[in-house]
Amino acid sequence: CDPAVKVQALKRQSDRFFLTSRQLRELIGIFESPVHRIELCVAFFNRIMDPENSKQYRGRLETFADLLTFSRRIGVARSFPYIQMEFEQFHLNLNFHDERVCMSTLLAISTREDPGYIRNPMYILPDGTIDPLK
16 A cells, blocks of 8 residues: 555544554654655644653654654644753744744753753854854
């Protein structure tokens, strides 16, 4: 059976059951295509019973671009890893309100935690130049 057909069938039934993060990780691991994996993550995002373990299924999204696509489809603030955010990368467009909320959250956390947790910050101005952040 074609993987796209399987994804469509799962999406149609997604409102009928809840999943743990580990179960979603196993489910999306069946599919090779990043497009299908992202589709399933989007379909089951609101059905995850343990969002604090989002690292488990986010790890199956193989590239940073896949994770960024998933986050932008769901909404960056909704998919933001408020818990266990170590080793995460962020690419935030401050033109959007929910991405500014995430930036505020990161800054608030950095004032309470070790500031060294935020590594290699970069601010790119609208004209494409990089602000030196000094």
